[in-house]
Amino acid sequence: MKNAYIKTWFKDYWDIFCNEFKQILADEGVMIIFVVAGLIYPLLYNFVYYGGIINDTPVAVVDLASCKESRRFTREMDATREIRIAAKCMNMEEAKGLLQKRIVKGIVYFPADYGTKLARHEQAHISVYCDMSAFLYCKNDLIGSNMVMLHEIRELQLEDFKAKGLTDEAASQQVLPLGYEDNKPYNPQANYSFFLITAIMLIMIQQIMYYGMSVLTGTNREENRSFASLPDQLQGHGRVRIVLGRGTAYWLLFMGIGTYIAIISPAIFGHAQRGNFWDVFNMLALFMLDCVFFSMVWSTFITRRETVFVLLLVVPIVAFFLTGVAWPYYAFPKFWKYFSYIFPTTFGTKAYISLSVAGGDMSIAKEMIEYITWQTMIYFFFACACVHLENWVLHHKEELKEKRDDARRRRGIDIEGDIKMIEGENEI
């Protein structure tokens, strides 16, 4: 008896799995999402964001002092990676005009007394006007001018100490008494694209799977089929079989697509992958399982083929911000912090960064993997509940439709009139 149950279980599971796989392969729209979005989008994003660093931001200089110190400052700024002196203007109005025409992305202004003040050993001021239309312009304006300022300060201090009778060695000891070493171990160039692309990759896996599954669910519903109808002979059993059978089909498919997105495409573009391959792969396998159940649960509510795009195309942008890599997670208001737990990417991205980018081992990603495991289990439970719900809805279809129509009529909506207006009397 027990063996027969196990046998039937596996047979059902296998049939559901094969059926789902066939459906995926037979649906042109789903294949477009999986293949075009899954294979081409990672390349496209990696290509568009290739580089990710802005060099030589054009800056205008307004030098009213016109002294040797200001000219030296200007020359040194021009020599930095961040700034290029694109124009030397006679006054601020001229520089402002260039800024408005977007020829320059910042202004450095030396007041007329700059040289005089330095000669008198008084504090001299320089004004830097940063273009805030993009933060990377502002960052370059700031870093370029501040680094030159620090260098200039050291030079002036050296001259000063020497003038006060200190030997070269003694003077250099007084200047910069405290040295520093600045390291950016995971993203040495502070490359904007690298941090962005890393998070986008995992969002892509989650969303492509979700959109594909939702399109298929919607199509089934439109064709009066269901993604989860239980065979009558099972007498209400078999939810786990449906969830696991369908889930395996997506999971296997995404082991290929997901590996391509998160491991192969960054390698094609030469992004740093410091982690152990199998650690990253295992983490992705779990993450994709989480995404499968996540997609199953949320696709239950999709009734038509295209609805998911109309309703939920903004989700990847929201999910990206909820990963906490752009606006940091510790600055989230409490509500959004808990809201972020809905998405597998909230934990997946952190685990992926820890393993693949920072090069940590599994013990580093342990906490996030625990969260992903919990999330997977919860979504699995909900996915089973959704199958139950779907079957309940299937058995009460007519009643529900009547109730919905009643509610709309009570709100004063003339359903028949609307249909007549939309479709005409003799159409379809």
Next chain:
Amino acid sequence: MTVWQRLHAVARREMAIIRHRPVYLWGSIGGFLFCTIFFLTLMKEGTPEKNPVGLVDLDRSTTSRMVREALDATQLVRIIPYESQSEASRDMMKGKLMGYVIIPRGLNDDIQAYRRPKVTFYTNEMYFIGGTMAWKQLLTLINMGNGAVEREFMRARGYRENEILDIIEPIVIDTHYLGNSTMNYNYYISPNILAGILELLVIIVLIYSFSTELKYGTSRHLLKASGNSILVAVGGKLLVWTLIFCTAGFIFILLLFGILHFPYAGAIGWQFLDMFLMILASEGGALFLVEMVPVSRMAICLGALYSILGYTMTGFSLPIEAMPAAAQGWAWAFPVRHYYLMYVQEGIFASGFAGCWKQIISLLSFMFLPLFGLGRLKSAYIYQNYPRL
């Protein structure tokens, strides 16, 4: 029936569709409302404070305690003490730290003996804003530390206090952030990203609206209601959606630049025009796509792929000139890119018509796109000879 009556009939029909399938309204207004609340509340602080930074103090001297106190006193950084570098490094790998600083053993003695000790710090640039904040703060700290040591040295040598400041800091940079004086991330991100979301919704909802006429086979009735004029059919549908989206867009502008006092240098009228033109341009793009691909599922998939790429091609996060040359020209094909440029011209630089006429023309040109394919759409609407599903 006059053209106006037919236009009215098509518009009434469109309203009935919206009533009949509320997904339309959820997609347009609901999604936009949610995102507006999301972004404005998520980044309401403007600048992330209390960024976690680790401190590995191997010196345990008065100087290292001073460093710790100086760091802890700032609003931007929250100090977490660690016993060893490996512990701090592990937490940074986990993403719990935005950076850490190592104060070497013997720092105090080395400073006293002018041996120029080195403080090492590590920042986590995979969490971009947090990492940058930590980096900025740690760099400031080092410079402050240098200044403090120099001041002690000069005091010992008998320099006067006012003289000391002029020597330690002979040059000061006054920074002015144009258009965002407090360097508020909310001011920077929200107006642009939410406009991108609106563009995305306009494109996808419009594609849905035009292509489902074919999918549900109701296109002939639409033409009948419009007196067999594709111009009236398209115009009537667009009228309803333009009204809906413009209302949403204008309320959004009033909310941001009026109620929430987001900075705007120019006359606000330009922003309304910018929004209006972007909505029309996106509608033009969406209609053109349906004309070229009058198959519901394909058009929506393509529209989704196109509109989601709009964020990247706006150029407000990563400027276009940082992208490969082959990708730069494509930015023109996204209405939200022109919206952003016009917003910069008016909102930050207040340059008036002289500054934004190019963007106005670019946005207007999107509206002419659908004219080329109207005939194609009409025949698709009449013959319904494309796959429906």
